[in-house]
Amino acid sequence: MELKKTPLNEVHKQLNAKMVEFAGFEMPLQYTGIVDEHMAVRTNVGMFDVSHMGELYFKGDIAEVNRLVTVDVAKMRPGQVAYTMYLNEHGGVVDDLLVYRISEDEVFMVVNASNTEKDDHHVRTHLRSAERYENVSDRYFELAIQGPHAVDLVEQFFHVQDLKFFEMRVFGDFIVSRTGYTGEDGFEVYGPAEQAVEWWNRFMEAGKAIGLKPAGLGARDTLRFEAGLPLYGHELNDEVTPLEANYAFVVDWEKPDFIGKDVLVRQKEQGLTKKLMGLELSKGIARQGYKVFAGDEEIGAVTTGNMAPFLKKSIAMAFLRIDHAKIGTPVEVEVRGERVPAVVVSKTFYKRGR
Amino acid sequence: MVFPEELRYSQDHEWVKVVEGNKVLIGITDFAQDELGDIVYVKLPAVGQEIKKDSAMASLESVKSASDVLAPIDGKVIEVNEALNGQPELINQDPYGQGWIALVEAADIDQVSTLMTAEEYKKFIGH
Numbered sequence: 001m002e003l004k005k006t007p008l009n010e011v012h013k014q015l016n017a018k019m020v021e022f023a024g025f026e027m028p029l030q031y032t033g034i035v036d037e038h039m040a041v042r043t044n045v046g047m048f049d050v051s052h053m054g055e056l057y058f059k060g061d062i063a064e065v066n067r068l069v070t071v072d073v074a075k076m077r078p079g080q081v082a083y084t085m086y087l088n089e090h091g092g093v094v095d096d097l098l099v100y101r102i103s104e105d106e107v108f109m110v111v112n113a114s115n116t117e118k119d120d121h122h123v124r125t126h127l128r129s130a131e132r133y134e135n136v137s138d139r140y141f142e143l144a145i146q147g148p149h150a151v152d153l154v155e156q157f158f159h160v161q162d163l164k165f166f167e168m169r170v171f172g173d174f175i176v177s178r179t180g181y182t183g184e185d186g187f188e189v190y191g192p193a194e195q196a197v198e199w200w201n202r203f204m205e206a207g208k209a210i211g212l213k214p215a216g217l218g219a220r221d222t223l224r225f226e227a228g229l230p231l232y233g234h235e236l237n238d239e240v241t242p243l244e245a246n247y248a249f250v251v252d253w254e255k256p257d258f259i260g261k262d263v264l265v266r267q268k269e270q271g272l273t274k275k276l277m278g279l280e281l282s283k284g285i286a287r288q289g290y291k292v293f294a295g296d297e298e299i300g301a302v303t304t305g306n307m308a309p310f311l312k313k314s315i316a317m318a319f320l321r322i323d324h325a326k327i328g329t330p331v332e333v334e335v336r337g338e339r340v341p342a343v344v345v346s347k348t349f350y351k352r353g354r
Numbered sequence: 355m356v357f358p359e360e361l362r363y364s365q366d367h368e369w370v371k372v373v374e375g376n377k378v379l380i381g382i383t384d385f386a387q388d389e390l391g392d393i394v395y396v397k398l399p400a401v402g403q404e405i406k407k408d409s410a411m412a413s414l415e416s417v418k419s420a421s422d423v424l425a426p427i428d429g430k431v432i433e434v435n436e437a438l439n440g441q442p443e444l445i446n447q448d449p450y451g452q453g454w455i456a457l458v459e460a461a462d463i464d465q466v467s468t469l470m471t472a473e474e475y476k477k478f479i480g481h
Contacts, residue, residue: 018391034417035392035443218391222417285395285415306417307394314395336413336420 006051007196023113025052028216037219038309045147046215054116056109060131072255076101087260091241141196146186183227228347278347284335286316363475364426390416396438427465433457
C-alpha cells in the first residue's frame, strides 16, 4: 500500500529529515536528532507537522455528539477545548481526542491518525442525527508549535496570547488552540491543506530570530511520554478503560449518560484490578511489552519506556496489578533477560512550572 | 560520514583498531551511530569477560531501539570505556575516539585482517 503524505512531505525531505512510516503516513521522525528537538521544545520552541491527525466536523444537536464522549460538551462554552475519549459499550477506549466547541451547534474533533477511520465509523454508527457530519482530515494541515516561547511566535500571526490553556479561537478558515501533546505551553494551528507550505515557511522564517526548530515524531513521542501523556496503542486500547489507564479526570461523573458510562460506574464501585503507573528504573531501558515482577510473580507489563531526555532518568509507564500499584512499591522489570530493580512512581514524570 | 583508513570494519558495523601487539580497541561506526540515533544507555562488557566473534559483547539503547554490539573478533576484555556510563552520547559525537567501547586482547590478531577495509566497508553500506 502506498503511504499517504501530508502536504508538507517535500518540505521535510528538503530539510533532510529521517522519514518513517506512521499510521499509514510517511512522516518525519527527526531532523537534527530526537534529544536535540526534545530539548528545544522544553527550553525554547519547536514546530511539528501533525497534519496526519484526523479531524471530524459535526454540526447539529450537541446532545447527539455528547453521547459519544466522556466530557460534557453541553457544559463547554464556544471557544473551549477538552481532552476526552470515545468509549465502546464495554468501557474500552475507542480513541482519545480533543473536542473543540466551535459554536453552539458545531464541534471539531481531533483524533489519532491511526484511528481516524475507526473513529469515523464509530461516530457514524452512533449519531442518530446531524445537520452535517464529515471526516475533513484531508482538508486540514495541522502544525503544533510547542515550548515556552511558542506564544511569541504564534502571536505574530494570530492574536492568541490572551487564550488560556485549552481555549481556542477561529480566524477565518483557521483554528488556533492553546493545546499540545508535549507537556509545555503551546499552540495547535489548523488551516486549509493547500496553505500548509506557505504557513510552515512563514513560521520558520519568523522563528529564526528566536531559534525555532522543526521537530519530528521521535521528539513528539519522548515529550508526551516524559509528561505522562498516553499514546493510543501503548497506554490506551479498546480493552482498557480510562480508569484502568489512570486518566479518570476525562470522565465527567455528573454527566447523565455517555456510551460506556455504566461500565465505568460499576468498575468504580467494584474497584480496579490493574492500573497504569509510572516506574523509575535503576538501570537499562524498558520497552513496550517488558514484564514487571514482584518476587517470582508477574504483576504487569510496560506500555512505554525510555530514557527521559530532559529528566535524564530511565522511566516507564506500565499496567500493574492493583496490589502492587501504590507509589513507592519496589518491583523488578525484565530488561533483555535481566531483572532490574524499579520503583512505582506517579506517571506525571515531568510537569512544567506555571 | 567518516571511515578512517587505519581501522577495520565488521558487517555488523563495529570497528577495530590495533593499538599495539594483540591489543585492539572496539567501537561502532559512524554509519551505525547515525542509524541508531541518540544513544541513551550503554551496557558495557565486564573487564575480564571473554568475547566470541559474532556474539553479543555489549548493548546499546537509543531513543528508538535496543541493539547488541557483536564482537568482531575473539578475545578478552581488558578495559571498558567507563565514560559511556554517564555520557552515552559520546558514541554519537565521536564514534572512533571518545566513543570507544572496549579494549580487548585478541585471541588471534590475524582475525583483524579478515575484517573489511574502510574502502570495502563503504561499498558494503552503499556509500
